[in-house]
Every structure is written in structure tokens, then in C-alpha cells.
Amino acid sequence: MRAPDTNEILLQVEGVALAFGGVKALRDVSFNVRKGEIRAIIGPNGAGKTSMLNVVNGFYHPNRGVITFKGRTRAKMQPFEAARGGIARTFQNVALFKGMSALDNIMAGRTLKVRRGLLWQMLRYGPALAEEAEHRRKVEEIIDFLEIETIRKVPVGRLPYGLQKRVELGRALAMEPDLLLLDEPMAGMNLEEKEDMSRFITDVNNHYGTAIALIEHDMAVVMDLSDRVAVLDHGVKIADGTPDEVKKSQAVIDAYLGVAH
């Protein structure tokens, strides 16, 4: 366990509400993520956790509320703008590019860092080739880090689930994000795979100082990894604090044990 490097706030979510027709997925949720911390969002199924991440990276537009990221406030933005701002993301059900190799998937994560345009890429000569090789070098670092060297040229559709999750993490890391959103990074994994994934997450956090917001159901993992935990239930934040504080919260115990509301 390691204290966050600073208390500077990276992401501030303020009074966000989101509804699909009559269904209220989020009601007046506020929370923040500090620079360099690991932040967990937990809650029972249907609590609005994934919706929260979708709002943060611009896939859903909130009905109310504002989001401030790196000091810039906005109510509405497109997903690629969020990506450009430095927010990367993995998904509950792996969202890889199935027809491409693991290497190409991660290389695709470098898109925002590519400087040479269409004509240079077409010639693939001199500076364009050098740039491509430089991106390849960076991507190979990630591949080494995630220990997926042997599968780099395999189409990801053919990989087992656990490895797909790693490739997806690799793709997000290739973006060199300031904030990494992980949606159930360990769902459907066995113990050994979970341990590997936990190690990757803490290493990313330590090594690159990337702030991480993750959704996870495995409480042991959450309590072990995270600096602070926010708890959502029925679209409302019911607790927020260090793992120990949250564990003792009566509201959280009720939500998980199913006390009538």
C-alpha cells in the first residue's frame, strides 16, 4: 500500500445525473480522482458503475452535472476528445478489434501519437518509417511488460479471454493516458490470472504514475489495490473513503446484504 503522490485533483465529477427514458441510471453523483491514485468504484449489479465510466469518457452525455478533467470543465464531449485529453478505457466485455493481431491492436492505441500524415504513411520512407519503428519500440515495451511476447502476431479473436483482457490493457496503455478507466479488469479470471492482473495494475500505477479508476466485484482485490473507494447503489453514491472506512459503513453493508430500501 502506497500513498498517492499528491493530493491534486485530476478528475472531478460534479452532480452528474443520467437517465434512459424513465430509467434513472445515475442521480446526482459526485466524486473525484486524484493524480496518481487507484480509485475503485464498487456497488451491486445495476448500480450505475459502467454508466459512470461511460459518462467520464464521453460515450454517454449526462442530463445534468459537469465534469472537470485536468482543470477543464465540460458537459458534453465526444469519446475521441476524451481520448485526446488523456482518458483511456477497457471494457467489461472485451472490446478489441477481433480481426487484427495483438500487436496491431496495441499499435492502434498509438493513433493519437502519430504525427506523419497520409502521404508520408503511403510512402513509408525515411521519417515515416522511423516514426513507425519508434511506435513499434514503445509498443514492444508494453508487450514485454504485459508478458504477451509469444502472441503478438495472433489475431486477438483466437486468444483466450484472460489474454484478450491483457491485450486490451496494453492498447489502453499505448495511449500513455493520464487516467485509466478499467471496467471489471478481472471478471471471469482464475486466481492466478487475477494476481497477474493486479500486479500489472499496481505496476502501471507505480511506474507511470497513471491514475486508475476501476470497477471490480472481487472485494479482496478492491481493498488490496485501491487508495480510495466510492460505492454506488441504484445510481446514488452511498459511501466514499479509504477501503477501511468503506468497509465499516452501515449503508454499504445494507446495500450488499440487501436491506429493504
Added chain:
Amino acid sequence: MLYREAGQFKTSYAEDMAIFPIRQDRIALAVLLAIAFVGVPLLATFHIWPFRTDYLLWAILLPFLILALAAIGTNILVGYCGQISLGSGAFMAIGAYSAYKLATGVHIPLAWLGFAISIPPLPVLASILLGGFMAAGAGILFGIPSLRIKGLYLAVATLAAQFFFDWAFLRIPWFTNYAPSGSVNAPALDFFGMVVRTPVERYLLCLLFATVMAVLAKNLVRGNLGRQWMAIRDMDIAAELIGIRPLYAKLTAFAVSSFIIGVAGALWAFVYLGSWEPLAFSIDRSLELLFMVIIGGLGSIMGSFIGAAFILIAPIMLNVIPTELGLPLSTQTITHLQFIIFGSLICYLLIKEPHGFARLISIGKEKLRLWPFPY
């Protein structure tokens, strides 16, 4: 020589990023290019078998090269970017008619503004390339709906392009320089003073275009832009979340694809047909290009060549083989058989091997690398 890569170590990423990282493949390609650029022209010039007559050049190699080029364009849009197109024929037509207008001089009278736009006749090479750019422009225009609609809806949008341009080139006499028959003739193929006339010269010209553009296209699809296209194809939402702008990725795919198809259209008209009418670029052509891409391999530049070869050679085989066996088929039967064979082959490949013949070949090579061991 055995197909083995043992002992070929790569010491840089650039080496690993080459088109053909295995030495035997590079040698095979070099031999193929030598045959295409030196062997064929020599044999054809001296009329040595199988080039006793110009049949092989005119009826097979020339259309093969041009249609393979058009298939590469179609493949970029359909195979790499996943945007269905039933309008490739129309973009060939735009390339052809734009090149024709530019090569014969453009005059647009704007009487109500009191002046006219006049462009003097341009050299053939400039006309062909600008024809490609006109097609690219039209491609972007008809690609704009793809930002709001997906897959099947886009099929209808591209059909709209197909039918609209079929009509425009048939009914608007300006495009055909008011030719009473509606049929137009290509200008002399003068390239910097060298006039291309004989079949061998025409073949070399098309070979040069096909080779250069295939290499440039290959560079694009294995670079970042190609990865953006494939990302959009495989999962557009995830692509957006890693910072790919759908607007840019899709419209570049439309532009590059239409440019290549447009150049192919101009070559088809100028170099192969010589004189043509809009029928040369009908929806049948669009479907034919789509078939080449599916059969050869979606998302494969090499596959575009294989698909074009198959679609051109199959009908000839259907004619020759039964005749050799003493059971000649009528032209109609051949057409019907061809329909059935292409149709069922497409269904079969989509079910068993969506990456087409190109993928089957690479599986074969994989087996060969390991031969005689199964694993």
C-alpha cells in the same frame, strides 16, 4: 529450396515490419516481378508461346491488371474499413469521364455570370490522376452518409451513387462532348512524348500503375491509417474511445478507395476499351468488383489480385474445359453456370474462410513451413 525461416534473424523492428519478412517470399516476389516486367514483354514482342497472338495480353492480362487495381480500391473500403459499397462501378465511371473531359479540354459556360471556365486539354497522365482525384471527391461526398448510417443502409447510399452517375453520363451530353451516339473515344496515350499504342506497351503501362499503387496501398494498410480503418471495421465504438475520429478514418477510406478506383476507371476507358459508353461501368461492374474482393480475400491487397484473376479466368475455363472434353456449352449456359459458381463460392467462403483465397494460401504456407511435421 525448402520453405524455412530458420536462421533468418531480425535485428531491427524495420526488418520485422517488411511486407515479406521471410526470404523465400521475397525471392518468389522478385521472380514474379521479373517475369511480369521483363519476361512477358519479351515473349510478347517476339510472339513466342504463349504469346503467339495478342489474345493473352488483350483478353486476360490487361483487364486483369486494371480490374485488380479497382479491386484494391474496393478492398480498402469494404475489406479494410468495413463500409459496404455497391457503387464501385460509378466511381470508375467518374474517373473515366473526368479524365476524358480533362484530356479534351473543359469548357463550362457561365453565361449568367458573364464568363466561362475554360481549361485547355491536359496531358494524359495528368488527366488520369486528376480523374482519380475527382472520383475521390465524389467518394467523400457519398461517404458522408456513412457517418450517420451503417452497413446495409450504406449499401443503398452507394447504390444511389451508382444509379445517379449511370444516368448522368448517359443523359447529360456535356460529359460526352455532345457525341451523338453517347459513345466517346480516348485521346492518344501520349506520355511525355512517348505514345502508347501496342498491346505490350499498354500492358506495361497498366503493370506500372498496378504495381506502384499496390505498393502504396499496402504501405497505407499496414501503417497507422490502415489500423484506424480496421479498428472502425471491427468495432467502431471502441475505435472512437482510443482516439480514432470516425469522420477522418471513414472519409480517408472513401477518398483513397475512390481515388484508386477512379484511376482504374480511367485506365479501363483509355487503355483497355479505347472507346466506351456508360454501360461499361454499370452495377454489374460494381458487383463484379465486390466478388473479386470477397473471393480473393477481404482485407488483403494480394487477395485483390487473386480475386481479379479468378473472376476473369473462370468463364474462360468454363468455355475451354468442356470443349476439350467434347461437351461444348452454349454461351448462355456458361453465363448461368458462372453465376451459380460465383454465388456459391461466395457463400462458401463467407462461411468457411472470410479472408478468401489469400488466407487459404497463407494457411498453405504455414503448413509448408512446418512440413513434414503437422505442428
Added chain:
Amino acid sequence: MIALGQFLEVLIGGLMSGVLYSLVALGFVLIFKASGVFNFAQGAMVLLAGLALVRALDLLVANGLPLWVAVVLAIGFAAVIMAATAWLIERFVIGPLVNQDGLTLFMSTIGVTFVIEGAAEMIFGSDVYPLRLFPTDAWFLFEGLFPGGILVNKLDVWGALIAGVLVAGLAVFFQRTKTGRALRAVADDHLAAHSVGIPISWIWFVVWLAAGLVALVAATVWGTKLGVQFSITFLALKALPVLIIGGLTSIPGAIVGGLIVGAGEKLAEAYLGPSIGGGIEYWFAFVLALAVLLVRPQGLFGERIIERI
């Protein structure tokens, strides 16, 4: 008065020919609703049904059967052919491609189109075969009001009647029968439907059969109008813009879309055509569909799709 009379005549003619497009579009909607497949082969199925019908009819009449017996037998024969086609398509193409993306399925139906066209012409011949099931002469209405009256083709009226009956029949089938309800379940979520014991391949066979029978009905009207011939497949392509305008999943949409396309293109040809060179019927429907796509991608009656991840 002459101008108004002309306008009405063009409008009615357009609406009636629009009904013909609707007949083909209905087949598309059926398959799209039940399996999410955008069936490019619907036009080829109209050709196949028409050829089977007209060739069987000619053969039976030539062998001296009374006309009404021949007609019944020929329709039965064509229906059997469509059933066999539906079974083959389900068994060898759509079945193995279950769970593939829409693009692959669409391209596979282009393959199916070519197989059907090739096989149909190989077996039944590739000439133009006249079919006379309905009267083809015309009524002249309101002769008192307009000089010369308004010309209305009897065949078009028959077409409209048949389309009406067909839509009513399909509505009853979907709402009231067990198979129809199972079909709607499959359309909603085929995995869930499968898990509650609805036999998917049987359902898909039924859908393709229904589309085949709709194609047969369309073939009787189209065949009477134009003769059964290959170019029917091209006219059937016009059903695509009809679908886009009406909405891919809506049966009323197919009808309304057909009417809009039919009336729109005839009016455009009559009033805009002369000033820009004529023949705009050729593309008008497609460009209209393109405009609709830009404004309202789900069509007039289609369901809006919410994307999830």
C-alpha cells in the same frame, strides 16, 4: 382542368406502381424483422417464383388442362419451389452464418442472388415469358370531369387489392398464430428464444418460406405487367429505397414507402424530367432514400436503435 386531370392520372399511376415495389419490399421486411438479414436476393426470388409459375402454367395449358386447374397446379408448383429454396438457403447459408455480423450476412445474400438467378434461368429458361393472370386493360374514370377521363390500369387495382390482402394476412399471422409469435420472439433475441425451446432453424425456414410466397405473389402481378424476365431483378432493387424510406422493420412502412417512391418518381419524371433530360425515374428513388437517410436514418416507421457497450 386538363392540368389537374393529368396530375391526378400521374399520381394514381405512381401510387399504383408504388404498390408493386411494396410487394417486393414486404418480403425484405419479413426476413429483416425475423433474422436481421438484409436480403439482397428478394428480387431474384421474385424472378424464380415467376419463372416457375409461368413455365409450369404454359406446360400444363399446352397439355390441354383447363385454365383454372392449370393455374392452381402451377401456383402450387411454384410454392413448392419456393419452399425448397427457403430450405436450401436456411440449411446451407443462413444457418451456418448465425451470429455473423450484418455485413457478412448481406454479402452472403448477394451470393445467394447469383445462385438463384443462374439456377432459375438454367432450369426454366431465360426468355421473356408473358403471364396473363389479371386483366391488363384500363378504366377511364371521371370522364365527365376531365376531358378523356383519368386512365387507371385494372392490373394496378388488382395489385393494390392483393397487397392489401397480403398485409392483412401477414398481420394476422404475426399476431394470432403460434408460429407468428415465436417468430417475433426470435426477432427480439434469437439466443433467448432458442433457450426457451423455440426451434430457430424451423422458424427461419418459415420466414424465408413466407418471403418466398410473398415473392410469388409479387411475381404474379409483376409478371402480368412486364412478362416474366430477368430485368425484374433490377426493378426489384427499387424495393431497397422503399425500405429505407419506410423503415426496415415496419410492414406499414413498406407500403407507405412504396407509395411515396412510386408517386414521387412518376411525378418527378412528369414535371422535372423534361427540364433535366428525362429518365430520372432511374435514380429518383435512390436519391430520395439518401436524403431520408441523412435526415431520419431509421426511416419513417422504423425503430430507433440505442447503442450499448
